[in-house]
Amino acid sequence: MKNFGGKVLFLDRSDINTDEIIPAKYLTEISKEALKPYLLEDLELDSFSPKQDIEGKNVIITRANFGCGSSREHAPWALETNNINLVIAESFARIFRQNMFNCGMMAVELPAVIIDHIFKRFSGKETSLETDLQKNLFVIKADELTDEISFNISDFDRSLVDAGGWVEYADSRY
Amino acid sequence: MGKTIAEKIFDSHLVDNPSENIHVIRLDAVFCHEITTPGAINDLIAKGKDRVFDSTKIKAVIDHVTPAKDSKTAMQGKILRDWVSRHNIYDFFDIGRNGVCHAIFPEKGFVRPGYTVIMGDSHTCTHGAFGAFAAGVGTTDLEVGILKGVCAFHHPLTIKINIAGKLREGVYAKDVILSIIGRLGVNGATGKVIEFAGPVVDAMSMEARMTCCNMAIEAGATCGICCPDMNTVEYLWEFIKGDYATKKEAFEEFNKFYSDPDAIYEDVMEHDISRLEPLVTFGYKPDQVKPVKEMEGIKVDQVYIGSCTNGRIEDLRVAAQVLKGEKISDYVRGILSPATPKVFSRAMEEGILKIFMDAGFCVTNPTCGACLGMSNGVLAEGEVCASTTNRNFNGRMGKGGMVHLMSPATAAATAIAGHITNSKEFRD
Numbered sequence: 001m002k003n004f005g006g007k008v009l010f011l012d013r014s015d016i017n018t019d020e021i022i023p024a025k026y027l028t029e030i031s032k033e034a035l036k037p038y039l040l041e042d043l044e045l046d047s048f049s050p051k052q053d054i055e056g057k058n059v060i061i062t063r064a065n066f067g068c069g070s071s072r073e074h075a076p077w078a079l080e081t082n083n084i085n086l087v088i089a090e091s092f093a094r095i096f097r098q099n100m101f102n103c104g105m106m107a108v109e110l111p112a113v114i115i116d117h118i119f120k121r122f123s124g125k126e127t128s129l130e131t132d133l134q135k136n137l138f139v140i141k142a143d144e145l146t147d148e149i150s151f152n153i154s155d156f157d158r159s160l161v162d163a164g165g166w167v168e169y170a171d172s173r174y
Numbered sequence: 175m176g177k178t179i180a181e182k183i184f185d186s187h188l189v190d191n192p193s194e195n196i197h198v199i200r201l202d203a204v205f206c207h208e209i210t211t212p213g214a215i216n217d218l219i220a221k222g223k224d225r226v227f228d229s230t231k232i233k234a235v236i237d238h239v240t241p242a243k244d245s246k247t248a249m250q251g252k253i254l255r256d257w258v259s260r261h262n263i264y265d266f267f268d269i270g271r272n273g274v275c276h277a278i279f280p281e282k283g284f285v286r287p288g289y290t291v292i293m294g295d296s297h298t299c300t301h302g303a304f305g306a307f308a309a310g311v312g313t314t315d316l317e318v319g320i321l322k323g324v325c326a327f328h329h330p331l332t333i334k335i336n337i338a339g340k341l342r343e344g345v346y347a348k349d350v351i352l353s354i355i356g357r358l359g360v361n362g363a364t365g366k367v368i369e370f371a372g373p374v375v376d377a378m379s380m381e382a383r384m385t386c387c388n389m390a391i392e393a394g395a396t397c398g399i400c401c402p403d404m405n406t407v408e409y410l411w412e413f414i415k416g417d418y419a420t421k422k423e424a425f426e427e428f429n430k431f432y433s434d435p436d437a438i439y440e441d442v443m444e445h446d447i448s449r450l451e452p453l454v455t456f457g458y459k460p461d462q463v464k465p466v467k468e469m470e471g472i473k474v475d476q477v478y479i480g481s482c483t484n485g486r487i488e489d490l491r492v493a494a495q496v497l498k499g500e501k502i503s504d505y506v507r508g509i510l511s512p513a514t515p516k517v518f519s520r521a522m523e524e525g526i527l528k529i530f531m532d533a534g535f536c537v538t539n540p541t542c543g544a545c546l547g548m549s550n551g552v553l554a555e556g557e558v559c560a561s562t563t564n565r566n567f568n569g570r571m572g573k574g575g576m577v578h579l580m581s582p583a584t585a586a587a588t589a590i591a592g593h594i595t596n597s598k599e600f601r602d
């Protein structure tokens with residue numbers, strides 16, 4: 001079973017779109033690895049520096065409607081090649097969310113108040129997060145602070161994560 | 175209990191419910207282009223599953239960058255081309271016969287009422303204009319669609335938008351959909367289906383319906399959809415006349431998918447467009463819309479008319495009406511990209527291309543081109559483009575560029591003036 005956790009990157013903005021996650025000009029790349037240097041290159045966010053801020057991070061926590069815009073699966077791939085396989089947000093664009101689970105990664109929604117709470121308590125601090133898939137629990141830590149936050153994913157999404165993605169799941173079933 | 179058109183389509187295509195609320199449905203068509211399909215093809219090869227579920231249900235086109243602009247885009251085209259010939263995919267449109275996917279596939283009669291369609295492209299929602307459930311998907315969904323002919327979706331909760339009133343002169347489908355997105359917001363229909371209904375939609379041509387459905391994704395919707403009617407039958411008649419004795423018979427068959435009067439909607443929105451004026455976007459999100467007159471005077475460097483939103487013959491006719499006998503500003507680069515070869519030759523026969531060229535426009539071959547900032551008119555940093563496309567995201571048409579979305583009439587008037595302005599067709 002994959003491990004979903006590690007250091008957290010906070011992106012304090014709603015409606016971060018797929019062109020910001022990975023600009024269209026890199027869609028000519030055929031290997032996922034080639035996308036690695038360009039993740040979030042065009043993100044509109046004050047004092048965000050892709051080169052410094054992404055390094056070493058494994059989880060993104062953000063606001064509403066993350067991944068809106070194009071259908072490009074290059075967006076989750078660009079995350080994956082940067083070792084980020086979990087995004088937590090208030091909500092996601094449908095295609096982006098589906099693409100994450102289809103790749104065996106996770107896009108988990110939490111209510112706005114909880115996201116807001118996490119931002120207030122942890123953003124700006126060195127924060128790490130662990131996922132307990134048995135108990136449906138995130139454990140978030142920074143310095144002496146610890147929070148346990150429960151989440152929900154559907155049985156179907158869980159089976160995609162277990163199967164390692166939708167191709168494997170569908171080919172064995174349909 | 176009544177059902178919506180999307181629910182009826184799901185019911186008639188259901189394969190499995192792997193968990194509550196998840197419907198795996200059978201696909202009638204899988205569309206492919208050269209940007210998102212090579213990833214799926216390569217992955218299928220790597221997994222030892224280089225197969226297709228049904229070569230007659232797969233349609234492919236090279237449209238995003240054509241002719242290829244460099245070695246990488248040439249390779250994307252080659253991967254698609256080789257795959258198509260390996261699997262005997264007959265409906266493949268390569269250079270000389272190719273056009274923007276969401277314009278060319280309907281034009282070939284590949285979309286029918288009640289169909290289920292996926293494509294690795296977010297604007298696949300366009301095809302809902304025909305009363306089909308058509309959704310943009312990522313590469314993995316596309317891959318499974320190619321391999322197994324199925325795709326999984328949540329239950330299609332539907333927002334119905336009743337569009338009422340009478341459009342004023344010089345106001346078009348593009349203004350209608352921009353007003354709806356402005357009202358819903360970019361996240362207003364996420365994961366839902368938008369059903370466009372009401373007298374304004376009933377009176378719309380198929381092309382105008384495509385313009386509306388095309389931008390449903392800009393409010394986050396999975397699909398935009400219009401219930402099929404006689405307009406739909408008329409448009410499709412040349413392709414379906416072998417299957418039905420009369421148009422009436424075709425209509426009755428398609429009408430089975432019509433939403434029931436007692437269907438349950440997630441939301442029903444009344445949208446009166448009687449007082450609507452031409453709109454334009456002002457920021458980096460398609461829901462940031464304002465009347466053109468409030469943006470009057472903003473200088474533009476480039477005007478782009480084309481794309482799956484507004485590159486069809488009706489759009490070109492409207493723009494040509496504005497451009498006829500005029501010259502575009504010396505400070506503006508005008509680019510026209512007719513969406514398909516058929517649109518191109520119709521425009522040529524009707525003298526539309528000459529009007530554009532006499533006005534100072536460059537006419538390109540049918541392609542997505544500048545719409546996604548990959549070729550044929552990429553913006554430089556700090557430049558501004560008036561565009562009939564559907565997305566104004568930061569960097570969309572080139573890093574550091576600004577895109578203002580508008581109708582073809584407004585774009586043509588803007589090209590003449592050199593700054594954002596209303597067309598003479600619209601009188602306040």
Ligand code: SF4
Pocket residue numbers: 238274275276295297481482483541542545546563564
């Ligand atoms: S014209 Fe633009 S929006 Fe339409 S399919 Fe091509 S790139 Fe996408």
